[in-house]
Amino acid sequence: MADEHERETWVVVVSFDASVSRQLAAWRETGPPRFEVIVLDASRVPARYDMAKALAKPSAAVLGAALHACQGDIGAARWGLEVVSRLPAKRRMRDATTILAAVDKSMRLTLIKEFPFAPDDDRLLDIERRSGTYHLGLEEGLEKGLEKGRAKGREEGRRHVLKTMVFALLEVRGIPLSETERARVDAEMRIEALERWAELARSVTHAAALFEHSPLR
Numbered sequence: 001m002a003d004e005h006e007r008e009t010w011v012v013v014v015s016f017d018a019s020v021s022r023q024l025a026a027w028r029e030t031g032p033p034r035f036e037v038i039v040l041d042a043s044r045v046p047a048r049y050d051m052a053k054a055l056a057k058p059s060a061a062v063l064g065a066a067l068h069a070c071q072g073d074i075g076a077a078r079w080g081l082e083v084v085s086r087l088p089a090k091r092r093m094r095d096a097t098t099i100l101a102a103v104d105k106s107m108r109l110t111l112i113k114e115f116p117f118a119p120d121d122d123r124l125l126d127i128e129r130r131s132g133t134y135h136l137g138l139e140e141g142l143e144k145g146l147e148k149g150r151a152k153g154r155e156e157g158r159r160h161v162l163k164t165m166v167f168a169l170l171e172v173r174g175i176p177l178s179e180t181e182r183a184r185v186d187a188e189m190r191i192e193a194l195e196r197w198a199e200l201a202r203s204v205t206h207a208a209a210l211f212e213h214s215p216l217r
Helices: 018-025 051-056 058-069 074-085 089-100 105-114 121-131 138-144 147-172 179-187 191-200 207-211
Strands: 009-014 035-040
Touching: 018 035, 018 147, 051 058, 051 074, 058 074, 058 089, 074 089, 074 105, 089 105, 147 179, 147 191, 179 207, 191 207
Parallel strands: 009 035
Antiparallel strands: none
8 A cells, every 4th residue: 555555554453472572663654654563462451341342343352352361361351251151142253263362272261151142162172273373383392292382383473473563574575486485584593583573564664674694694
């Protein structure tokens, strides 16, 4: 929109990761035309407010509950599931899954006991594995009960988020990537290099500039 139609453009990003929120919130182009990222995270989206307001806009309530629950706030998760329990049956499964997928396994099992309508754990894990929306790579480590698996899962998730940021930022700014450049980003395993590229993707004028001062392998 900004490049092709010279219109002010805003991109809305839902972030479950504080470091991603900080990077995105700091980025904007004053233009003209102006291009800005609007970040929705736990610091910007409320939870646990008036039930009537929540039921009037249930999608916003579920989003707020999931964002806060992801930070370990079980009260927000309970509030969100209470909202969901009052919604039509056809959407309860979807909305309950959204909230439960944002919490760790221990909290999830507690909530499932408290809210009988919530999806059982096995079904939820299958949804998570297929969607890949929350806790990228983390759940497999939890299932195996290995601390090493959890750490590896978080690291893989971080890589995935950073690579996605690089591609998305360049795309919305109209900066093309060659197949070789895209493959290089995809193959990169170093978090520090990916963080640098995500930062540079906000301002470079051509994709090759990402790699000009890349840390040595």
